[in-house]
Amino acid sequence: MSFPLLTLTAAVPAAGAILTAAVPAARRTAAKWLALLVSLATLVLAAVVFVRFEPGGERYQLTESHSWIKDFGVRYELGVDGIGVALIALTALLIPFIILAGWHDADPLETSSKRWRPTQGFFALILMVEAMVILSFEATDVFLFYVLFEAMLIPMYFLIGGFGDRAHSGSDENAAAQRSYAAVKFLLYNLVGGLIMLAAVIGLYVVAGNFSLTEIAEARANGSLEMATNTERLLFLGFFFAFAVKAPLWPLHTWLPNAMGEATAPVAVLITAVVDKVGTFAMLRFCLGLFPEASKWATPAIIVLALISIVYGALLAVGQRDIKRLVAYASISHFGFIILGIFAMTTQGQSGATLYMVNHGISTAALMLVAGFLISRRGSRLIADYGGVQKVAPVLAGTFLIGGLATLSLPGLAPFVSEFLVLVGTYSRYPVAGIIATTGIVLAALYVLVLYQRTMTGPVKEEVRTLPDLRARELAVVVPLIAVLIFLGVFPKPLTDVVNPAVQHTMSDVQQKDPQPTVPNVEAAQ
C-alpha cells in the first residue's frame, strides 16, 4: 500500500482542529500558534502533493481506495487531478494567512464567562473547514464528496454566526440579530441545495449502483451504463442546483452578501475564496464528468445565468455603501466569470476558469483582508466614513490598491491571465456572451477605483486622522499574497502546466473540441 498522502493533507488540519479545541481556556495564545503551525504543516503537505503530481500522467493520481459503507456502495476513494491539485494548493496557501489575519478576532470579551473559549473554537473551526474542503477536492466518490459538502456547512455556520464583525453600526443586540440572520440564511440556502443534491445522489445510486466517479464515467463512456435523457437531466439539475447555491450563481446568490458582510474579514475570505470554490470545482468534476449530455443541454441557460451574475453582481457592487458587501457582490460577478468559463466548453475557457478560481481566491483574500484591517481600525464598514486614508496610512492604502487592481484584472497581476482566458474561450464559441461578459471588466474598474477614491484619497476625515499604518503581523499577511499575485501574473506556467491536462480530460468527458478559428471568407468577397 502506498503512502496515504492525500488523507494526510486532510487529517493534519482535522487533528489540529481537535487539539486546538482542547487547549485550556487560559492558554489562548498557545491555541493560536498551534493552529498556525498546523496550517503551515498542511501547506507543506500540499506542496508535496503539488510536486509529486505529474501533469502528464494518469488522470487521477495519488489515489487511495478503501471500503467504507459497503451497503451503500460507498468507498473512501481519493485522487487528485490538476484542478484538484491547484485548489488544494490555494486552500493550503490561504489558511495560514486567514489565521494570521484573524489573530485577535476571537479574543473573549472581558465580560465573558470563564468557561467560554471562543478563541480555541474559532481557530479549531477554521482548521476543520480546511480539512473538509481539502478532502472534498480529493474525493472521487460522489457520496464521500456529498458528505463533506454538507458537513462543512456546520463549522462555517458557527464561524459566521458565532464570531461576527465587531465593527457595526447600532447596538450589540441588533448586530447579534443580523449576524445570526446571516448565519441561518447561509445554512438554510446551502442545506436546501445540499438536500436536493441528496435526492439526486440517491437517484444516481439507483441508476448506476455505485458512487465511484471513475467507474461511473467509465461505464458511461463504454456504453454499459445508459441513462434515459430525462433521468440524466433531472440528476444533473439536482447536482447543479446545490453547486449553484454554493458558488453562488444568480438568482441563488443572496446569502453571500449577508454572510460576508456580517462575518469577520478572515471568515469572509474563507467563505468566498475557499469554501465557495468547492461549488465551481464540483461543477467541473461532477456535473460535466457524470452528466455530459445534460451539461450540454443546460449550457445555454447556465451561460445566461452566468452573464446575469457577472453584470448584476458588478452593478450592485458599484452601488454598495458597505465595503464588505461591495467585495461580496464583486465576488458574485467573478463567480459568474468562472461558471461562464466552465460552461463555454472550450479548453481556454475551462483552464481560465480553473486559474480564475485560484486567482480570485488570492486577490479577494488580499483585498478583503486589507479591508478588514482598515475596518477594524475605524470600527465602521461604511465607505462614507472614510476618506484620505492614503495620507495617514500609506502602506495600507497601497496594498489595498494592489488588491483592488488585482480584482479588476490589471494586466501583470494574476487575475488578468485567467479573465483573459475565460473571455477568449467564451468568445470562440459564444461571441455574444463574450462581449456581454466584457462589460463586467469595465464595471469592475468602476467599483474598485471608486471605492479606492472614496476611502483613500481626498481630504483626511477627522476620525481617520489617528489610524495607524499596517503592523508587522498584518504586513506578514499582505505582502506574501501580493507577491503571489505578481508572480502568477507574469509567470502562470507552473499552474497552467498542472491544470491544462486535467481540462483536456474534462473536455473529452463532454466530447467537445475547441471550435476552429475561422477566417472571414476573403475569396467570396472578391
Added chain:
Amino acid sequence: MSATAVHSLWTTAAVEPLNKIPAPHIEYTQLSPVLIVIGAAIISVLVEAFVPRKGRYVAQVFLSVLALAAAFAAVVALAAGGYGTTKAQIAAMGAIAVDGPALFLQGTILLASIVAIFTFAERRLDPADHGHKVDSFAAEAAAVPGSEQERAAVKAGFTTTEVFPLALFAIAGMLVFPAANDLLTLFVALEVFSLPLYLLCAVARRKRLMSQEAAVKYFLLGAFSSAFLLFGIALLYGYAGSVSYATIARVVDGAVVSVDPALADTMGNDVLLLIGFAMVLTGLLFKVGAVPFHMWTPDVYQGAPTPVTGFMAAATKVAAFGALLRLLYVVLPGLTWDWRPVMWGVAIVTMLGGAIVAITQTDIKRLLAYSSIAHAGFLLAGVIAATPSGISSVLFYLGAYSFVTIGAFAVVTLVRDAGGEATHLSKWAGLGRRSPLVAAVFAVFLLAFAGIPLTSGFSGKFAVFKAAADGGAGALVVVGVLSSAIAAFFYIRVIVLMFFSEPKADGPTVAVPSALTTLTITAGVVVTLVLGLAPQPFLDLANQASVFVR
C-alpha cells in the same frame, strides 16, 4: 348464515374430548428474553411489597438493570445461535416469532431501555427535599397535587419506586409486540406495554397537573386506538377464520389447502379484509405517531416526566414499527397494492405535517415531539419500500434514532430553573456560552435529528431513502428531502438560540448529573457518532436480520 358457517374456534374446542386438547408447547430458551423481563417485573412488584422503603430504590435499580442486561445477553446468545437467520422459527404454539427482525428489535429495545432506566434512576438533578434525594417522579402519585397529603409524603421522603416494575412490564410488552405472530398476541402485547406507560406519564414530580392531563389524554386516545385494533382483529378473524399471521396470509394469497364451509363463505369477502386491515393499521399508526393519528404525541411528550418521554419516544417507536413491519410484510404481502397508496399518503402527510408544525413550537419537549412525528414519516418511507433493504433500513434507522432521542431528552432533564426543567425555548438562550459542553452535546443530537452527514441520523436517513428510491418511491424521497429541509430550520433555530444569543440574567442553570445520566448521554453521543462515521457493521447486522419467518 347457517350455524356451521361460523368460524368456531371455541365451539369445536368444547365439543372435542378433553384429553385431545394438546398441552401448549413452550420453547423456554427462545422466549428467554421476554421471560427474564417479565420475571424481573414480577419480582420487582414483590420488592415493592416487601423490601423496606429505604432499600427499595437501590434494589429496584439493581434488579431492573440486571434483568435488562440479562435479557439482552439472552438476545445476543439467541442471535449468535443462529435463531435470527437459519434457525428462525415460530415459538409458543404459533404465537411468537423468533427471527432476525424480532431479535434485532428486541436487542434495540433492551439497550435503549437500559440507558432510559438510568435516567429514571437519576437523583442528583433536583436539590434534596427535606433531606431526601428526589428523582423525576412524584413522592406519592395518588396524592392530590398541592395537598397536605402530598406535603407529608415529600416530608417523609417517599419516592415512587413503582416506576421500575411498571417500566419492566412495559418493556416486556414491547419485546413481544414486534415478535407477535398472531393478532391476539399482538393485542395483548400492546395492552401490556401501553397500560404501564399511561401510568408512568402521570407521575411527574413537577408540573403534576400537566402530567396527569397528559396521562388522561394518552389513556383515552390509546384506549380508543386499542378498540380500533381489536375491532379490526375481529373482522380479520371473521375473514380468515384464524388470528394466526401465517393462516391469514395464506387466505389472503388464496393458498389455503383445505377450505371448510365457513371459510369458503367468508374468504371472498374483501370488505371484511380491507376494513379489518385498515382498523388494525390505524391502531398501529397511532402507536408510531403518524399523521393523522398523532394528536396525542405533543401533549403526552410534554406532560410526561422527561425520562419517561425519552423512554417512550424511543422504545415505543421501535416496538410499534416492528409490529407494523411484520404485519405488512408477513400477513399482507398479498395486499401490497392496496396498502401502498394509503401508506404513501400517510408517509407524506406525516413527514410534512411533523416538520411544518414543529416550526411554530416554543417548548423544547413539544418540538422534539413533532420532530419524532417527522421521523416516523421518514421511517414509513422505508416501510413502504416493501423490499428486504426496506426492512433492514428501517431496523437500522430505529436503532440510530432511539439513542439520539433518549440522549436528547436526557439533556433536557439537565437544564433547570426554580420551577424544575426549563423547557421553554426562550430559556435556552445563550446556553452555549454558559455550559458549552452540554450545549455542544445537544447540538450533536439536533444535527443528528436534522440528518447532517457524519451523524447516525444521516446514515439512517440515507438508508431509508435509498430503500424507498430502490422500491420505486422516488416521489417520497423528494418529499422526504423537502421536509428534511423544513425540519432543519427548527433544529438550527435551537442551535442559534443556544450559541448565538446572549444568556439571560435569570436563565436556567445546568444541573450536574450523576454518573447515571452522564452514562446515558455519553452512550447517545457515542452511538450517534459511530453510526455516522462507520455504520457498516451495524448495516450488516440489520441486513442479516432482515428476513421474517413465516
